[in-house]
Every structure is written in structure tokens, then in C-alpha cells.
Amino acid sequence: MSEKLLSVQDLHTSFFTDAGEVQAVNGVSFELDPGEILGIVGESGSGKSVTAYSIMQILADTGRITGGKILFKGEDLSLWTEKQMQGFRGKNCSIIFQDPMTSLNPVFTIGDQMREAVVLHTERRGAEADARVMELLELVGINEPAKRMKQYPFEHSGGMRQRVMIAMALACEPDILIADEPTTALDVTIQAQILELIQSLQKKMGMAVILVTHDLGVIADMCDNIVVMYGGRICERGTAREIFYNPRHEYTKGLLRSIPNVNNMKKKLVPIAGTPINMLNLPKGCAFCPRCDAAMKICLTEIPEELVINEDHKASCWMNVKAAYEEVAGQ
Amino acid sequence: MGKYIIKRVLLAVLTVFVICAITFFLMHAVPGGPFNREKALSDATIAALNARYNLDKPTGEQFLLYMKALLHGDFGVSLKNGREIKAVIGESFPISAKLGLSAMVVALLLGTVFGSTAALMRNKLPDRLIVFFSTLFTAVPSFILATLLLLVFCIKLQWVPVWSATSHNYFLPVLALSAYPMAYITRLSKTSMLDALSQDYIRTARAKGVSRFKMIFKHALRNSLIPVITYAGPQIAYIITGSMVIETIFTVGGLGSKFVSAITNRDYTMIMATTIFLAALMVIANLICDLLYKLVDPRIKYD
Amino acid sequence: MQLDLSKFSPESFVPATEEEKRQQDVMSESTTFFKDGMRKLFKNPLAVLSITLLAIILITIIFAPMVVPYRYEEILSVNGKRDKGAKNLAPFTYSEMEQKYIENGGERFPHIFGTDEMCRDYFVRVIYATRISLFIGFFASIIVLIIGMLYGSISGYLGGRVDLIMMRIVDIIYSLPDMLMIILLSVVFQEVLHFASGSLLDKLGTNMVSLFIVFGLLYWVGMARLIRGQILSIKENEYILAARSIGAKPSRIIRQHILPNCLSVIIISTALQIPSAIFTESFLSFVGIGVKAPMPSLGSLANSAREGLQSYPYKLIFPAVVICLIVLSLNLLGDGLRDAFDPKLKR
Numbered sequence: 001m002s003e004k005l006l007s008v009q010d011l012h013t014s015f016f017t018d019a020g021e022v023q024a025v026n027g028v029s030f031e032l033d034p035g036e037i038l039g040i041v042g043e044s045g046s047g048k049s050v051t052a053y054s055i056m057q058i059l060a061d062t063g064r065i066t067g068g069k070i071l072f073k074g075e076d077l078s079l080w081t082e083k084q085m086q087g088f089r090g091k092n093c094s095i096i097f098q099d100p101m102t103s104l105n106p107v108f109t110i111g112d113q114m115r116e117a118v119v120l121h122t123e124r125r126g127a128e129a130d131a132r133v134m135e136l137l138e139l140v141g142i143n144e145p146a147k148r149m150k151q152y153p154f155e156h157s158g159g160m161r162q163r164v165m166i167a168m169a170l171a172c173e174p175d176i177l178i179a180d181e182p183t184t185a186l187d188v189t190i191q192a193q194i195l196e197l198i199q200s201l202q203k204k205m206g207m208a209v210i211l212v213t214h215d216l217g218v219i220a221d222m223c224d225n226i227v228v229m230y231g232g233r234i235c236e237r238g239t240a241r242e243i244f245y246n247p248r249h250e251y252t253k254g255l256l257r258s259i260p261n262v263n264n265m266k267k268k269l270v271p272i273a274g275t276p277i278n279m280l281n282l283p284k285g286c287a288f289c290p291r292c293d294a295a296m297k298i299c300l301t302e303i304p305e306e307l308v309i310n311e312d313h314k315a316s317c318w319m320n321v322k323a324a325y326e327e328v329a330g331q
Numbered sequence: 332m333g334k335y336i337i338k339r340v341l342l343a344v345l346t347v348f349v350i351c352a353i354t355f356f357l358m359h360a361v362p363g364g365p366f367n368r369e370k371a372l373s374d375a376t377i378a379a380l381n382a383r384y385n386l387d388k389p390t391g392e393q394f395l396l397y398m399k400a401l402l403h404g405d406f407g408v409s410l411k412n413g414r415e416i417k418a419v420i421g422e423s424f425p426i427s428a429k430l431g432l433s434a435m436v437v438a439l440l441l442g443t444v445f446g447s448t449a450a451l452m453r454n455k456l457p458d459r460l461i462v463f464f465s466t467l468f469t470a471v472p473s474f475i476l477a478t479l480l481l482l483v484f485c486i487k488l489q490w491v492p493v494w495s496a497t498s499h500n501y502f503l504p505v506l507a508l509s510a511y512p513m514a515y516i517t518r519l520s521k522t523s524m525l526d527a528l529s530q531d532y533i534r535t536a537r538a539k540g541v542s543r544f545k546m547i548f549k550h551a552l553r554n555s556l557i558p559v560i561t562y563a564g565p566q567i568a569y570i571i572t573g574s575m576v577i578e579t580i581f582t583v584g585g586l587g588s589k590f591v592s593a594i595t596n597r598d599y600t601m602i603m604a605t606t607i608f609l610a611a612l613m614v615i616a617n618l619i620c621d622l623l624y625k626l627v628d629p630r631i632k633y634d
Numbered sequence: 635m636q637l638d639l640s641k642f643s644p645e646s647f648v649p650a651t652e653e654e655k656r657q658q659d660v661m662s663e664s665t666t667f668f669k670d671g672m673r674k675l676f677k678n679p680l681a682v683l684s685i686t687l688l689a690i691i692l693i694t695i696i697f698a699p700m701v702v703p704y705r706y707e708e709i710l711s712v713n714g715k716r717d718k719g720a721k722n723l724a725p726f727t728y729s730e731m732e733q734k735y736i737e738n739g740g741e742r743f744p745h746i747f748g749t750d751e752m753c754r755d756y757f758v759r760v761i762y763a764t765r766i767s768l769f770i771g772f773f774a775s776i777i778v779l780i781i782g783m784l785y786g787s788i789s790g791y792l793g794g795r796v797d798l799i800m801m802r803i804v805d806i807i808y809s810l811p812d813m814l815m816i817i818l819l820s821v822v823f824q825e826v827l828h829f830a831s832g833s834l835l836d837k838l839g840t841n842m843v844s845l846f847i848v849f850g851l852l853y854w855v856g857m858a859r860l861i862r863g864q865i866l867s868i869k870e871n872e873y874i875l876a877a878r879s880i881g882a883k884p885s886r887i888i889r890q891h892i893l894p895n896c897l898s899v900i901i902i903s904t905a906l907q908i909p910s911a912i913f914t915e916s917f918l919s920f921v922g923i924g925v926k927a928p929m930p931s932l933g934s935l936a937n938s939a940r941e942g943l944q945s946y947p948y949k950l951i952f953p954a955v956v957i958c959l960i961v962l963s964l965n966l967l968g969d970g971l972r973d974a975f976d977p978k979l980k981r
Contacts, residue, residue: 058537082543090540097538102531107553107628117539168539290655298646300654322647329644346809353815357822470909470962472916472933475954478940486944572813576920580940594821595922606818610811617809 003074005175005208006032006055012067013047013054022279024050026232027068029306034175037202037209039223039240041216041255045276047232048212052178055210056095057085091121094169098181100161104153110164111149117171136167140197159190163197170201177202178210183218195222216259220244228252231277231287233303238313248315250292286318294319336622343618350610351401355394358603406604411596416604419589424608426499427578427585431570433501434509438566441509442516443559449517450524450555451547461517468514473573477507477580494583508577512566516559524555557628560620567616571609671898674974681970684963691960695764703743704755706762707928716753722946723749725756747952750935751942754928760952763930767912768960770842770931774849774911775904781850782857783900789858790865801862804855812852813917819844820923839926841918849911857903864896898975905968909961916957932957 013025025047032038040048053059055070057077070077072092080088097103105113114133118124124132130149137145140163153161162182169177179198183191199222202209211223219226220240227237228249235249247253254272274291283289289299296318304316307324400407406416449461468476480503484491491503527533528551536550571587578588586605593601675681704710710720712731720729725748732742747756789800823840916933918924925931932953939949 056538058534086540086542088540089538095538097531097535099531103535105532105536105550105554108550116536116541120540165535168535289650292655295650295655296647297650297654298642300650318647321642325642325647342805343809346806349806350810350814354818357818360822466962466965467958470958470965471954472913472936472957474916474920475936475950475957478936478943478950482943482947568811568813571811572917576917579920591921594817597821599821602818602821606814610814613811614809 004031004071005034005036005073007071008051008055008068009071010068011051011054011065011070013050013059013063014066015060015063017062020280023282024063024232024279025054026282028229028232028234029068030227030234030237032176032208032210035202035206035208037211037222037224039219039226040210040212040229041214041219041226042229043214043276045231045279046229047279048229049180050232051229052095052180052210052212056089056093056178058089058095087121090117090169090174091172092174093176093178094172094174095178095180096162096165096169096182099185100158100165101153101185103165104161106153109150109152110156114149114164114168114171117168121172132171136171137164139170139201140164140167142167158186159193162186162190162194166194166197166201170205170207173205174207176208176210178212180212181214182211184213184215191218198222216255228255231282232279233287234306234316235288236313236315236317238309238315242310242313246309246313248309248313248320249288249317250294250319251288254291296322335625339618339621343614346614347607347611350614351398351607352394354603354606354610355397356390358599359390359393401607406608407600409593409601410598411593411601416601419601420586420605420608423584423586423589426583427574427587430501430504430508430577430583430585431574433505434512434570434573435566437505438509438512438516439559439563442513443520443556445513446517446520446522447524447547447552447555449521450528453525461521465514465517468510469518471510473507473511474576474580476510477504477577480507481580494581504577504581504583507581508570508573511573512569516562516566519562520555520559523558524551527551527554530554557624560624563620563624564617567620568613571613671975675970678970678973680966681974684966684970687959687963688967691764691956691963695761695768698761699758702746702755702758702761704758706754706759706930708754708758710749710753710755718753720749720753722751722942722949724946725948748946748948750949751938752928756949756952759930759935760932760956763932763935763953764956764960766838766925766929767915767932767957768908770838770845770915770925771908771911774846774853774914775907777846777850778854778857778907779900779904782854783861783896785854786858786861787865790862793866797862804858807852808855810852812848813914815852816845816848816914816918817921817923819848820918824923838929839924841923842915842925845911845915845918853907857900857907860899860903861896864899868896898971902968902971902975905964905971909964912957912961 008031009029011025011028012023015022015024028047028051030038040051042048050059050063053063054065055077057065057080059065065078068078072088077085077088104110111130111133114136115129118129118132122129122132133149134145137148142148142160142163148156153164156164166182177198182198183194186194195218198209198211209222211219213219223240225238226240226243228235228243228251230251235251236243236247243252244256247256251272254270257270258272260269272291273293277283277287277290283300285301286292286295286299286304289295292299298318302318304318304321306314306316307320308314309320397407404417406420408414409416409419445461445465449458452458481493484503485493492500494500494504528547530551533546533550536546541550574585575587575591577583578585579591582588586609589601590605590609592598593605710717710729710732712735715731717729717731719731723729723745725746726744727748728736728742728745729749736742745755745757747760750756750759785800785804789797820841823844912932915924915931916936919931919933920937924934924937927934935953936950936957939946939953943950
């Protein structure tokens, strides 16, 4: 088996606040191949963004990886020093954030900020660096790059700013691009453009992409593989096809049910009952149990183990174990 | 941008004019005229004053003539000693200016350094010490601090000589005058540095692989200075009024102490002229600060 | 299958009841904004300390004059005779006349802070000075609050042209030098104003009136801007739109929705305004246009203590310490309130 680009094994990340320990990520494992597009989907508070930040180790001061491994090309990132991470960030792995409005420094020009990314990790300086910046801006579809370089972030629209963020992230041709809710803060029409851009850049440059989002529609179009998260744990993971056509976790089923279907306007919307989980006080058993229609006694007390459904699909839900049990019992 | 500057300048001019008017008409609201108060004035002096200040003319006209004289640099004469006020201002203002500017620079530099240090070493010993002292010094009125400094260092310990015509020692006066603004700026820059460090663009910089040092001193610092510069205007106002106190206590012969003695002696012409001078100074300083501020923060729209 | 199915039994797969599910779902306590803020405030040791200090000071200045038999303007006398020897006594000492009086069996309340240069008990004077300074600070803040709130809410709520003009006026007022105006007014008013003898205003003196007038004319602009800013941001909020769409009247909207949101800003601002007023009064006393004698204020006491500082340092220290304590407590309280109640602060 070829070496995985990224292998996250049983990751645990917590935030230590005045109110107590918030266990944001509780035992997350997945893998990433070179050039693969992976989607991590979940609602707010599911731990998807924290997982991404743990990989880059850009957690807030109160956050810490408390367990597990993150193997990048075989080496465990969680053991690296800050200096080693600085070499990793922006060069091997880049990230673009949700809100391009606040993610760019308002008092520096676009050119300054992009030049910084180039100068940090390559040997280019001066005019060479500027040339590279303009090249990158053109790559993401920004015209008049020379003019734009001298402008400030506030002089651009949200869509433009996100393009700049993408350009900055790709400055050093990283192996992995993490996109944390890249379109949530943008208008719908711009959303499509940005996603298309990411897709075409991926084809051109061949990097792996981790797309973190709560929007199933975004995931469906782009991703090879999907990871569904809830309450800091993985519900199920597999190829896009498997997840969409053969969901094996109650939460995923709920998500898919609640998507409005344009072709069937008469059908009533079926939301998932209840409210998102309180991460300060995780339940003993399955995190989704309180909101689950199919909850069983075992769900209350035991965290579901991950079951292999088939080669392309793994799920952590007691319903699958029940099905297997009944199958065996029925024989 | 040009239009904006013109608008602000016009507003400043208008403000100064309003101040002159208020000052003038208030002074002349004293019944019997301020100039007849002192019985000690000889008739000759009174006659000279009447002529100089056109006191026989109607008030409105007096005002216009006074304004005209002002614009020509004629500030009038002191009631107490008959000296040309212009000369008094001329010799005492440079001292006050030196004192005030030094205090401002000290307050700004040290305040920013202390505040940023406190922000960076949050909840550790340097932070706690800095917070303690800055909180303390915003609670001590300047005249108490100045008096204590004078008592301890000039009189009891005699480490610093008292101000005299020959020995101009600015150290203690600058220290006393800069204490409050320095403490205020320390607290202000700590808050704004903490605020800047929590912004998304810092996270972006970190994600690009920027070193911690650069993150703080390049990305955060510039943003954190913006509120501090905004404070520059009120700081100037404080320095001007504060200098009255400091100069009096340390017996520095600056314009501030002259103003205070004018008040005590009811030297109305001096009060009037100095008020207008200081007020105009404040307005101009505020104007310059405003324009500078727009330069530093590119986000400000020129309305 | 990778799992060992033998460890499961049929009971495991029985559906869970609603009750059991609810027990799993531990939500955090819901509290109101106010309760949450108060809880945070009382967790803050500095805030608690300042509240305690202020309470102690308030209790002292209310009850001490009932205990101490001297009056603030009273020149000490023994058996009806003026006691000239009671000048500048150190704390807890007696003058010669007083000592003789005590030897002869009389009772004399101790001079806790000593006496001043006019043979008056200093402790009582400091108490009254504190009262006056606090009163001035408080009253000035109220003026600022009322005018600022009215102006700011009208300007913010009406918006448009009216708001524009009102804010231009604020700009001009903002650039007027307040201290100079106070000095000017005080100097003029001293000659011009006369109050009924014995009334509070007369005792305070014309200078304080000028202070209040200038506060009323100039100092409210900061508060007005703050309130207007709050109202503008709240106006955009959807729940105002919601209230209007169900037909609520503007005044009701202001009362029920806007003011509670402004409340925290108002309280914090007022708490910080009082020390500012006290400082202003101290400054005026220093320049010689403070509260009218014999009424003491902390500023004027500190100022008159400057003469004879070397011999009687305690005369400066007592009022200085009281000023610092009051201002410090109010500043710390203001900070604590801001930390606890300001929703903009990310915690």
C-alpha cells in the first residue's frame, strides 16, 4: 500500500477554559491520499474545524492535542516543535478560512500579504517574488494583478478576497489544501465560482484537498470521500457514493432527509429533532443518542465501535451491529 | 482627500472663532467691566487701557477690533504689570512646549511598550506588575503626585535641584506630567494588543507559517496602535491643562503657571489672551492628529 | 464481521425511552444576561474589593458625623474660648488648653486626623470633603447621563437629516476645550452670581455652579455618542423590525428593547465619569477656583496642605489617600462591570 499523505489516528483535542474542559475532538481517525478530495461534514460544534486546526496546529491558546497521532508522510506532526510547524504551514499544508473579510490584515496591501507567503517559503525575492504574486493572482482569476497588489483588502468584494486567500494558500504549491467553510460567508452565486475555482486548481496542481463544511450540497459535487462528524466523533466515512446512497448512521440519514428536494416541493421538510450537543458535558454513550429516533439502550451507555460495512465504507452506529446480530441470531 | 482636509480646517477655524467670541463676551459680562475692578489702577492706566481696548465703543465693535488686533499678533497688555502679553507668551511658551512635548513622547513610547509587554506576558508577573502600577497611576491626581515628588526628591533627598532661572531640570516635571497619560496609554495599548491578537488575520498569518515574533510585531502591533493614536487628541488637552499644575508646583516659568497666577490675580486681559491662545493650540493639535490618524488607518473613508 | 457478537444480548437493542434520552442530554443552565453578568462580577476579586471599599467609605461618611462632635467649619474652642493653640495638631494629640480641660475632668473627643491651620478638626473636614466630592462627582455624572441619553437616543432613533445635524453640533462641542471653559465661567460667575445665603448652592459656591453648567453644556457629548452608537446598531437588529411589524409604538420599542441593551454601557460609563468629575474639581481647587471656603473638598484640602507640607505631611496624605481610594475603586468597579457585562468582549 502506498504511503498515505496524511493519517489521523485516534485524535483527541480539548480546550481548557474557565468553564471546564471542552472536548472538541474525541477519537477521530481518517486518511488522505495524495490528490484526494476529502469532505468533512458536520454541524457547528461537531469538531470538524478543530480537527483541521489540529492538523495545522493553529489552535487557540487554550487548545491542545490531548491524544492520538497525526502522521504526515509517516512523521507524527503532533510531536513537532513550533519551528518545525512553521516550516510545515504554508509550505506543505495551507488553509483558507471561512470569513475572508476578517482573515486578511486590514492595514497591509494585498501585495504585501501575498509577498510574505512567497518570501517565507521560497528563495524568491524582490521583483521575482512580485512576479510570482502576480502569477498567482492570475491563476485564481483576478485580473489587473499589478493594480490589485497595491490595494487594501477593504477595497475588494468578499469573492475577490477569498480568491486572494486561495492564491496566498497556493503560493508554495502545498501537498494539502484545507478549506474551512470557504463559501459559507459568500453569496450563493459566488459560492459556485469559488468551488469551481478550487476544483480546477486541484486538477491543475494535483494537491489533496480537505473540504470542511456543513453544506451537503457542496460536498456532493466535489468530494471523492466523505467523513461525517458529530459531537467530536466520526459517525461514518467512505466514498461519496456510499455515504449518499447507503448511509449507515442515523445522523447521516437525518441530514439527508432534511435536504429540501427541488423536484418534490410538496414533501414536508423533516428536520432533526433536538438541539446541538453541549460539548462541555458529553453523554456517556453515543453523542447523537438524545436526538436519535432509533436510539436503543446500548446507545445510552456505550460509544459505538467502528464497523466496516464494505471496502469503501465504515460506520459507527449500533444499528449496524444490531442488524448483524439479528442476522446471526436469525440463522 | 483634499476636500476632507479643507472641511476639517474650516471647522477648526470656526471653532477657534467661537471660542474667541465666548471668551470675549464672557469677560465683558462682568458688571462694571473687568477693567475697572482693581482700585489700585491709576487713572492714567485706566485711560491707557480704555484707549488700548477701545472700551468706549460698543461691545460688538470692541470684539471685532480685538479680533483684528489678535490676527496681527497683538495680544494686549497684562493688567497686573502692564507688560505686552505677546512678550510674556513668547518667553514662557517655549518652556511649556518643551515640557509638554517631552511628556507626550515619553507617555506614548513607554505606554505602548508597557502595554504590549503586558499583553504578551498575560497573567504572568510582568503583566500583573504593569497592571498594578498603571491602575494606581490613573487614580492619583497629578498635583498630589507632583507635590510628593517635589517633597521627596527635591527637598528631602535633594537629588534633583529645584527649578530656577539658571537651572532648568526637566526630569521631575516631565515625569509628573507624563504619569497619567502613560498609565492610560499602557492600559489602552494592552487592551488593543489583546484585541488585535485575537483577530482572524493573526490566525491567517500563523497558518502561513509566520514566526511568532513577526506575528506580534508586524501584524498585530500596527493594528493595536490605532486606538492609541486616536487618544492623542484628548492626551494633548490633558497635557495642556496638566502643565498648569505641574509648572506651578515645580515653579517652572512656563505659560501654564503664568495662566494660573493670572487667574489668582484676576488679570483679566491675561486670562482672556491666554485662554484663546491655549484653546487655539488645542484645536490645531486636534486637527493635526485627526489628519495623521486618517493616514495611518487606510480603512477610513474620507467623507 | 470484526466484532465479537457474543458479547451482546437482545436487551442491548431494545429502543431507549424518551426519558432516558433526555437524561443523556445535559444542557448548560440557562441564565439571563443580568444574572450571568452579576455572577461574573462577583467572581472578580478586584470588583468585589472595590465594592467593599466604596461601601465602607459610604458608611463612614454617613455615620461618622453623628459620632464626632465637631463641625467642619467649627473653630475649636474650649469652654467657649477660642483655642488658638489647637493649630496643626498631629493626629490623636490635644492642644494645651484641651489637655488642661481633660485633666480637670472634662471629656474631649480625640482628633483622629489632627487639626488644620485654622484650628478645625481635620477628621470631620475630610469626612465632609469626601461627601462634597462624591456629591459633585455623582451629580455631574447624572447631568451628563440625562442630557447625553436624551440627545443620543433622539438622534439615533430618528436618524437621517436630524441625526446628521445633531452630530455636527456634537462635533463642534467636542472640540471646545472644557477645562478652559470652566475656568472662564468660574472667573466670570464669581463676580456675577449671588445665591441666597445659607442655601446649598451658596455654600458650594459659584465655582461649582460653573462646573455643573459646563458639565451640562459640554461633557455629555461622549455619552450621547455612545448611546447613539448603541441605538444605531440595535435599530438594525431584526427584533426591532419584528416588534414594529406587530405594531409596537416607538416609545415602547425604545423602552422595552433599546434601553435595556444600553443599560450596561450606561452604567459602566457613569461609573467612570464620577472619578473624572472628582479630578476636575480637584484641579479647579488647585487653581484656586474650587469649592467656596469654609466648605472643604478633597481637592481643596490637598491643595491647602501644600503649604507647610514638610512639617505636617499628614494633612496632604489623608485627603490624597481618600481621593485615590475612591477613584481607584470606581475605576476598578467600572472595569469589572465592563468585563462582566460587555457582550462584545470575547471571553
